[in-house]
Amino acid sequence: MEKDARIYVAGHRGMVGSALIRKMKAEGYSNFIFRNSGDLDLRSQQAVRDFFSLEKPDYVFLAAAKVGGIHANNVYRAEFLYDNLMIESNVIHTAYEHKVKKLLFLGSSCIYPKMAPQPLKEDYLLTGPLEDTNEPYAIAKIAGIKLCDAYRAQYGCNFISVMPTNLFGPNDNYDLHGSHVLPALLRKIITAKNQNADSVEIWGSGKPLREFLHVDDLANACYYLMETYNEPGLVNIGTGTDISIMDLAKMISKIVGFEGEIKNDPSKPDGTPRKLMDVSKLAAVGWKAQIPLEQGIQMVYDEVKDSDWK
Numbered sequence: 001m002e003k004d005a006r007i008y009v010a011g012h013r014g015m016v017g018s019a020l021i022r023k024m025k026a027e028g029y030s031n032f033i034f035r036n037s038g039d040l041d042l043r044s045q046q047a048v049r050d051f052f053s054l055e056k057p058d059y060v061f062l063a064a065a066k067v068g069g070i071h072a073n074n075v076y077r078a079e080f081l082y083d084n085l086m087i088e089s090n091v092i093h094t095a096y097e098h099k100v101k102k103l104l105f106l107g108s109s110c111i112y113p114k115m116a117p118q119p120l121k122e123d124y125l126l127t128g129p130l131e132d133t134n135e136p137y138a139i140a141k142i143a144g145i146k147l148c149d150a151y152r153a154q155y156g157c158n159f160i161s162v163m164p165t166n167l168f169g170p171n172d173n174y175d176l177h178g179s180h181v182l183p184a185l186l187r188k189i190i191t192a193k194n195q196n197a198d199s200v201e202i203w204g205s206g207k208p209l210r211e212f213l214h215v216d217d218l219a220n221a222c223y224y225l226m227e228t229y230n231e232p233g234l235v236n237i238g239t240g241t242d243i244s245i246m247d248l249a250k251m252i253s254k255i256v257g258f259e260g261e262i263k264n265d266p267s268k269p270d271g272t273p274r275k276l277m278d279v280s281k282l283a284a285v286g287w288k289a290q291i292p293l294e295q296g297i298q299m300v301y302d303e304v305k306d307s308d309w310k
């Protein structure tokens, strides 16, 4: 990307979008186009068309999405499907109409079949049934990959798709009903420590395995791929290592200094038993994660430890 290129990061106030902006500012970019969701509803085809006509972005990072943890995905099934399909269809189609030079679409590791072999290779897409708790979100994200590939095949658009593993970092969502596990456990364990509680409760059995990537690493990878990668299909972005939810709770307890018991709530769903990315494709093009999990959690803990949580 040229240093004076007009860059639109859809979803710039979210955890991923804000990390992308931080990264590109550090790389010397400044010609960003900003729109808050209150000013531009990406679900509206006309609004997206008017926006592209006015602002004419050269490059687009599609980080806007309806997102959430296992509970939100499972409950708001209509919005997770509808909002994400509309956002992707409008932004990708309009990027084609306006001859955007390159677009990067952000998906998710939940696109892979629930019982796919581990680690998850890009080739496992559409080889089996999806995990039910996040099927609507996964279907929408699979549609996004296929849109990028279809516009590339039919019209020669340089649209690429990346699939991040579970993310954490600055600007995460700490609402206990909507959030992912890592921010939820940070909040619960910090609160338990502050209240001298004897125990803290984690959802499910604690046995599922998840892989966690600091969002600054994700932003570095996205920037790297935007500069170097021009292929159809998808690229996994992760660390290549995973941890059980129980061990994650123990790691966070150690960082926070909480010594109470960690209890399970079996009434809550476990979701996919394991989601570990195969990152050999990413390694082959020259990128590797830099922030170890414990260090990343410590960085986030330092940012949120004084939050006014009850």
Ligand code: GFB
Pocket (backbone or CB within 6 Å): 068, 069, 070, 071, 073, 108, 109, 110, 133, 134, 137, 138, 165, 166, 167, 179, 180, 181, 182, 184, 185, 201, 202, 203, 204, 208, 210, 245, 268, 269, 270, 271, 272
């Ligand atoms: O991060 P998470 O909500 O989503 O949950 P997924 C991961 C695991 O942590 C599940 C357990 O087994 C949860 O039951 N868990 C334990 C908790 N305690 C908690 C808690 O307090 N809050 C939460 N949220 N979980 C999402 C998908 O799946 O991952 C999305 O629903 C997306 O579509 C995202 O792909 C990255 O990893 O199961």
